């Protein structure tokens with residue numbers, strides 16, 4: 329949940345693009361073959377219509393993974409060109425986080441208040 333929430337707030341691939349192969353309509357806007365369609369992952373991950381308190385760090389929002397709409401959250405994008413390292417990256421991140429937490433005690437730097 330912590331890794332998911334970190335990737336929601338700070339997706340390393342903040343924006344990706346796709347080249348349209350065929351005609352389509354996107355929210356009433358025509359898309360022509362060859363057009364570049366930008367997918368603003370960072371903005372979707374913080375969209376007020378999709379998330380409650382979008383700028384807050386709330387790992388619990390991922391407690392029920394099925395409750396998160398598929399196209400509201402995709403740090404690894406989706407579809408045929410989804411990141412092939414997604415599962416590896418998530419496994420690695422959890423191992424790194426649990427290793428650090430088991431070996432170090434993290435404390436707040438006096439006077440340094442994290443802000444959004």
Ligand code: HEM
Pocket residue numbers: 339340341344345403404405408409410411412413414416417
């Ligand atoms: C937190 C870590 C990672 C994030 C957030 C991430 C995110 C992404 C995103 C958003 C894309 C799509 C880019 C695009 O289509 O423009 C992508 C593609 C890709 N990623 Fe990752 N990635 C991560 C880690 C990894 C790792 C660890 C590997 C390899 C071990 C990897 C291998 C790839 C490859 C090969 C592609 C291209 C897939 C394709 O186009 O068919 N990624 N990744």
